Amino acid sequence: MLSNMNTSKYSLRLFALTLALLICGGTCGNLNAQGGGRYNPDTTPLSVVIGFKAGIVISSAQGTFPSVIIDGSKKGSGDISEQFAQSGNGMRWGIEFMIPFSPVVALSTEFGSVTYSAKYSGGTAVVPTEFKAQTFQLAIGAQVNVFSDPAAFGASIGLRNVYLNGGLDVGLSTIHNRITAASYADTSAGAVPVSATGSFENGHAFSTLVGFRGAAGIRFAVTSHLELQLEASYTLPFNKVFSSDAIRNNDFTVVNFAALGGIGYRF
Amino acid sequence: MPAMINIRRIITAAAIIVLAGVATGCMDDSPTIAVFDQLLESTQVTNKLLAPIVIYRNGIVLDTLPGRTTRIYKLGKKGIFQHSWRLISPRDQSGNKAGIEPQAEIGVQYDINAVYTIDNGSVSGRTIFTPTVFNGGAFNLRLTVNDREQDQVQTNLIVAPNQSLQGAPYYYWNSNSNVRLDATNGSAYYLFTRNDTAASRQLIMDDTTSAYKGAGRTLPIVVF
Secondary structure, eight states, X not given: OGGGGOHHHHHHHHHHHHHHHHHHTSOOSSOOOBOOSOOOTTOOTTSOEEEEEEEEEEEEEESOBOOEEETTOSXXXXXXXXXXXXXXXXXXXXXXXXXXXXXXXXXXEEEEEEEEEEEEOXXXXXXXXXXXXXXXXXXXXXXXXXXXXXXXXXXXXXXXXXXXXXXXXXXXXXXXXXEEEEEOSSOSTTOXXXXXXXXXXXXXXXXXXXXXXXXXXXXXXXXXXXXXXXXXXXXXXXXXXXOTTTXXXXXXXXXXXXXXXXXXXXX | OHHHHHHHHHHHHHHHHHHHHHHHTOOOOOSSBEXXXXXXXXXXXXXXXXXXXXXEETXXXXXXXXXXXXXXXXXXXXXXXXXXXXXXXXXXTTSSBOSOOOEEEEEEOOSTEEEEEEOTTXXXXXXXXXXOEEEOSSSOEEEEESTTSTTOEEEEEEEOTTEEOOSXXXXXXXXXXXXXXXXXXXXXXXXXXXXXXXXXXXXXXXXXXXXXXXXXXXXXXXXX
8 A cells, every 4th residue: 555655756855845845934735645545543633743853953142142261261251242143053853742632733742952052253352252052952832733634644645734833942951061262371451362162060050041932844644654744943032041140140042943854653 | 665665765864864963963061161250259058967067169178067057158259169078977986987978079169159058968879877876775885887788887986875876977878778786795786777677676767857857867776
């Protein structure tokens, strides 16, 4: 039966088309679910899906990056204004549990990790600075299917859902961090900064970063149980990266855009 | 058959992409310490143990903090400040240490007004305890803790008749922890273990008394 689904014909086109969908952020109007297989009652719009996805993160720093002292530096690196901010690259991966309550609405929970990077360009006054961090992440939200093809459930190939997802994205803990910033050999006014790299030793420097995460994606079945998933998301933080117990009057935070792909198993 | 192979290729490609994402998303910390260019105001330390501890700041002795005491230490500086502590053991009749003296790192201070609590779980990866012993018998008792265990401590600490164990010596708490009290005249010994079926001979950590939570003391062991 699976051989009747023309997967050999669509496999490469599938990957390219779904990438295009992600860029457009729209619904798929031209891909038709390929029916013809015997209906499998085990895979329905109410079936739970467990998936694994990963992809790139593009980060945008907001606010002022605070002055830091990297071991050996005789004075701080100096606050860096948002005007010097550049986009940084990172990665995101996660295990997602999608629990439908109806053919339209589902609960989505994702455990995973995000690595993001905040960059600041150099200039006459500052050394190029980069702050990278990896966090253990929990995302929980509601998923709404704006498009659902009942005929694709049970068929071995076909677009099943186009969805929108909205909810909270919580950085439960900061696993790793690394800062590259200016370091000074002495405290004189004319001291020339050099680039140095260090890390905050423990989590006391960080707050629990919570943000609103909005996403759009598609699920495309390649067999009755296996689905490919593509998703684009945007996380807008509610609070700041660094703890106010550790640094006063600092507004540094990071906005993340992610493009993810993955595999899911529909029970 | 070709259709099946292509499904495998799709799944394999997707799996490789996902795993590549996971692999490239991992990063390491730098061994060099970074701190904020921020004035640190104070460090508060609470010692919940029954025994005194030595507080170190950047490897130098800052204070000796008595048991069940809280103190605030002023800083007023910028920079890297690493704190650690070491337990002070009482001495026995021979002048030797009668318990363990573990040392543990508290870490680099980031909070402007840091608050640290030292309790019986503050030794990395270990729990420590101090036995609460009352000698209601007629003979002097000598203390041994964790008898026949890897972290056994034989002491020359004597508990006299109608007296309690003094000094709050601490020992490592493990699944087979025990307290052995030997009459100094050799007439008898008393063994209290975690796994004893008789309630009167069980060694139990006192987690119920809120005032002493975190002290690591046991429920009273009474010898008659």
